[in-house]
Amino acid sequence: MLIVNAVEKMRSLADQYRNTGKTIALVPTMGFLHEGHLSLIRRARSEADVLVTSIFVNPIQFGPNEDLDKYPKDLQRDIILAQDAGTDVLFVPVAKEVYPENFQTFVNVKELTRGLCGKTRPNHFEGVTTVVAKLFHIVKPHVAVFGQKDAQQALVIKRMIDDLCFDVRMFISPIVREDDGLALSSRNKYLTPEQRRRAGILYKSLCLAREMIKNGEKDVSVIKKCMKKEITAQQGKVDYIEIVLPDTLQPVGELTGNILIALAVYIGETRLIDNMLLHLSG
């Protein structure tokens, strides 16, 4: 596995691969890799000749009071994990080169970023789409793989790809969960053992919603209320619980067809997100 730090080096490597007819897959990550990331890397491995995993804790997608400074890091461990999962090139740029002085160009997906996480984290998605656009231009992938865990992010990036005519095929990989259902996230590291036990409630509340719908509940507000009650009983603080259309993120009127149940919950100081896609026949 090659480890590349310089933007120019990565770009000329990408040219080299393309000029010799090789296809490139990219898995962009913020590092501190877990089984969720590794499932993306393995998926990407089967989609192209050369697999690039990037590790970059992107400062511009963090708000002023968020966890940029304490975001977990373990590059030595990441190197081993990325390589074992099949990475050919680990691209680890430094922030100073990604955002030089006078940097002032941003990519914005306007409507899909308004609700859900966009409400609590106003410049988050602008940071995400800007860095992903840059990574696409540097790594020049034919294929990129993102996780369904960040459902809104995946939709926003797909929209950016289509709207700006990026020639990149995008794959979305399913959520990987712990035994109790907790979705894997680098931020789970912040949880104390006691908080970790309570954090299972995000997934349990999603399962509760699914169960209620299966049993005939038609009222979105009743479902959201029950989810909130369960979460609060575990001392979780709800940021949002929404039931939306999976392609527009607009609140559903009726519980029919494809729906996305998405939530963000604080367990202690740690903000966790999760979601569930349902296909309802009703």
Place this chain on the structure above:
Amino acid sequence: MLIVNAVEKMRSLADQYRNTGKTIALVPTMGFLHEGHLSLIRRARSEADVLVTSIFVNPIQFGPNEDLDKYPKDLQRDIILAQDAGTDVLFVPVAKEVYPENFQTFVNVKELTRGLCGKTRPNHFEGVTTVVAKLFHIVKPHVAVFGQKDAQQALVIKRMIDDLCFDVRMFISPIVREDDGLALSSRNKYLTPEQRRRAGILYKSLCLAREMIKNGEKDVSVIKKCMKKEITAQQGKVDYIEIVLPDTLQPVGELTGNILIALAVYIGETRLIDNMLLHLSG
């Protein structure tokens, strides 16, 4: 010369060229080609194997009360001119395909777009950078050529290229002028013969400024006042006259080093722009 309308066709052509080792140059235009455009096309011709000229009157760079609907068009003439100047592929997409329903992703260069034309035309540069980003992704050029006539636009696009790590080399071609100094522009077409005679005043006022500086004038406000007086005497209505640093577009304090004198003037209803770069030894 090939004429291509479909985005997908243009993209696969671009892939074909790149896969056979050919380099691509792009000259983006809004059509109604004149000698200014043709000088860009000829410049691009010498920079790559395949030369793509695009013609697209980009609706999102026009304000609500601007001249989108009456913007001059003559595709038959453009086809002949583009071909004669050396174009290999004329890319003429349709607005419905460039901006499908639900289009919502925009590229923004934040600081450089605030002054000069950005003040009078608040969403203009967002429209420009967004469409140029799209054209870069569709045509996949190694090289792109823009005109110095739109000095701020050229600087904004250069900033976008650098900030978003586009792998595109950019060339800026000099302004082409009529005998009386009027910079070529498709919008000159709007002028009545009488307005056309008066329109020479934009360039004349730039020459006046150059002359005043050469003769030792040190006060920017005095120079701007004299320019304005000359323009007003020709019934021109000044939108702005600015003397700025050519790389930041910030107003100059002292008349020394490189400076850009830029102006926008209404002759009748028609808004014309022009500029002059000076290198001062003082």
